[in-house]
Amino acid sequence: MTATILDGTAVSKRLMAALTERVAGMARKPTLAVVLVGQDPASQVYVKRKGKVAHEVGLGHRQIDLPIDTSEADLLKVVAELAADDDVDGILVQFPVPAQIRQSAVLDAIPAEKDVDGLTTANLGRLVQGRPLLVACTPKGAMRLIAESGVDPAGKRAVVIGRSNIVGRPMALLLEQANATVTVAHSRTPNLADVVREADLVVAAVGRPEFVKASWIKPGAVVIDVGINRTPEGKLVGDVATAEVSEVAGAITPVPGGVGPMTIAMLMENTVEAAVSRRP
Numbered sequence: 226m227t228a229t230i231l232d233g234t235a236v237s238k239r240l241m242a243a244l245t246e247r248v249a250g251m252a253r254k255p256t257l258a259v260v261l262v263g264q265d266p267a268s269q270v271y272v273k274r275k276g277k278v279a280h281e282v283g284l285g286h287r288q289i290d291l292p293i294d295t296s297e298a299d300l301l302k303v304v305a306e307l308a309a310d311d312d313v314d315g316i317l318v319q320f321p322v323p324a325q326i327r328q329s330a331v332l333d334a335i336p337a338e339k340d341v342d343g344l345t346t347a348n349l350g351r352l353v354q355g356r357p358l359l360v361a362c363t364p365k366g367a368m369r370l371i372a373e374s375g376v377d378p379a380g381k382r383a384v385v386i387g388r389s390n391i392v393g394r395p396m397a398l399l400l401e402q403a404n405a406t407v408t409v410a411h412s413r414t415p416n417l418a419d420v421v422r423e424a425d426l427v428v429a430a431v432g433r434p435e436f437v438k439a440s441w442i443k444p445g446a447v448v449i450d451v452g453i454n455r456t457p458e459g460k461l462v463g464d465v466a467t468a469e470v471s472e473v474a475g476a477i478t479p480v481p482g483g484v485g486p487m488t489i490a491m492l493m494e495n496t497v498e499a500a501v502s503r504r505p
């Protein structure tokens with residue numbers, strides 16, 4: 226079998242074209258504020274891309290660059306100003322933040338209705354309760370790609386590898402709410418290959434290059450690769466050994482060009498949703 230490629234670039238372009246049209250018809254431009262502390266090269270690339278895409282969709286966009294030695298109190302002051310600013314609809318603080326700043330303190334400072342990352346306690350809690358407000362962008366985008374595969378998660382076995390608050394946990398909740406039977410596997414799961422082999426839907430979010438092998442995959446399964454890892458040779462690879470897994474899977478997301486562009490598209494969608502729900 227050769228898997229269907231779930232082309233996140235193409236799907237995100239369609240979504241963004243529809244979003245651009247929607248934004249053009251809005252009386253007030255939704256505005257996204259992105260805060261970057263320090264100069265981590267990967268974060269700089271992500272933040273720049275978010276700004277570029279926001280501009281393409283027609284959103285208002287502000288980027289706030291803070292020095293690497295910014296204190297937690299100073300960052301919280303910036304977040305509080307954005308929270309109080311009626312012209313700002315979405316606030317995103319790029320992670321990781323430097324060690325002197327607690328990620329939890331940053332998340333607790335972002336009001337749920339402006340949390341376009343969907344990562345605050347309130348938004349994750351609402352998702353747990355089955356009444357989501359703003360949903361984390363990567364799992365939300367991954368669900369759209371699963372929809373694109375034509376496979377309905379209802380009644381299927383899904384295995385999510387990874388239990389982070391940014392991806393694994395919300396992903397498992399979304400799949401469960403789509404009526405899949407979900408297993409969350411992680412670094413302490415024994416016989417991981419056997420667990421993954423039971424899955425009709427596999428989501429890999431472990432941050433280990435080409436970790437998931439073809440022998441782990443049930444023939445025909447849908448494989449969603451959330452990983453972005455750089456090899457010592459400088460090549461970008463996911464958490465899935467794509468070439469060999471493509472011979473077994475029914476559908477697979479490429480890296481790059483799979484979940485990544487969908488994450489950014491969902492950030493834009495969340496910003497529009499935040500603007501609409503704040504001022505219907």
Ligand code: GUN
Pocket residue numbers: 317318319320321342362363391
């Ligand atoms: N760093 C890596 N992924 C993310 C994300 O989804 N949101 C934020 N804010 N930072 C990140």
